[in-house]
Amino acid sequence: MEPEAPYVSAPTQISGRTRLYAVLGDPVEQVRAPSLLNPLFARLGIDAVLIPVHVEPDGFAEVFRGLTRMKNLDGILVTIPHKAAALRLADEVSPAAAAAGAVNALRREPDGRWRGENFDGVGFVRGLTEAGHRPEGKRIVLMGAGGAGSAIAAALLAAGSAQLTLCDPDTARLGALVARLDEHWPGRARGEAAPAFELADIVVNATPLGMRADDPQPLPLRALAPLCVVADVIMKPRDTALLKAATALGHPILHGAHMLDHQIDLYRGFFRLDDPTGP
Structure with missing residues (x-):
């Protein structure tokens, strides 16, 4: 560690x-x-x-x-x-x-x-790529359409992800982000309340959930495919509850610190x- x-x-x-x-x-x-x-x-x-x-x-x-x-x-x-x-x-x-x-x-x-x-997006993608998880051609589910999530979404599409599904409880914010992304990468980003987690190659938590010990999990890990990469943007704690649980289930993980380090x-x-x- x-x-x-x-x-x-x-x-x-x-x-x-x-x-x-x-x-x-x-x-x-x-x-x-x-x-x-x-x-x-x-x-x-x-x-x-x-x-x-x-x-x-x-x-x-x-x-x-x-x-x-x-x-x-x-x-x-x-x-x-x-x-x-x-x-x-x-x-x-x-x-x-x-x-x-x-x-x-x-x-x-x-x-x-x-x-x-x-720089959030490019920093995240550099960290993801350096860890051996290139986003090109991948199906990605991104939780959170706030500042970090928006930047990561744009960077993932720019890096060649095949399909990006975004989820955020603020439907107005989510819709605005998808519309902006669609101007640059038509048809490759969509917003959904219930993403198909089982089809994802990579899932990303770009929400604040996990900063506090009593936060709920931001996504259902049990629904993921066995080799799905689980990434978190939260930097403290380094090992969030999401990443600990993903590791226990055998998923490859990416810590939030990589986004800033790069x-x-x-x-x-x-x-x-x-x-x-x-x-």
Whole structure:
């Protein structure tokens, strides 16, 4: 079992010149970005620090606008449940973020505008592929049409999945996502209240279910085919109840940490951390 990366604060000496980054979520106790990006700042010799900001949905827009007014803030990461709201507040977004309907990273441009991007999907697909589970030609069931689920859905279709079935209790949100996906990949995504789990090659939990010990299982494992891959996007706990139960039944699994681990290099490029002139 891989140990979780320890929390490392960087730089060790914060001064008036230190640049700021923030990760916004509700909750934020589970976020791993500070333990990954702060050591990266230190290794690159960048005078910057990433801090967690706990903000509930009704205060998100106010906090977001306040943060973007800070002249020494260069970047924002966004986690549950704010990714769709962040897209609406960005000044501009990438085509991938627009297709997903959500952003999970924003950077300040030289002209002061904030550009949004979404790396959840490509990070997830890279982790899935590196683990030996290529999505090309596969039948996939994805639970959850929120920010992470939307990005993963777009990335799976872009990676060549044959059929993607999405399930979410918010039928309006589900319908909007399927419509966006259909504009880019006609006929390959559909929304269903009762997916055919027994036909799936890969199932993905992109819901918050599993973050708490008393959460119900997000999908019926007993309905899956024996070799169906079970993936979870939840990062803490690492071994969710879903993944523990799937392992006990003999299914190949994919931990949520892979989705973030494969985004670090993407963040490095997006935030221009290798540019000596700075953001």
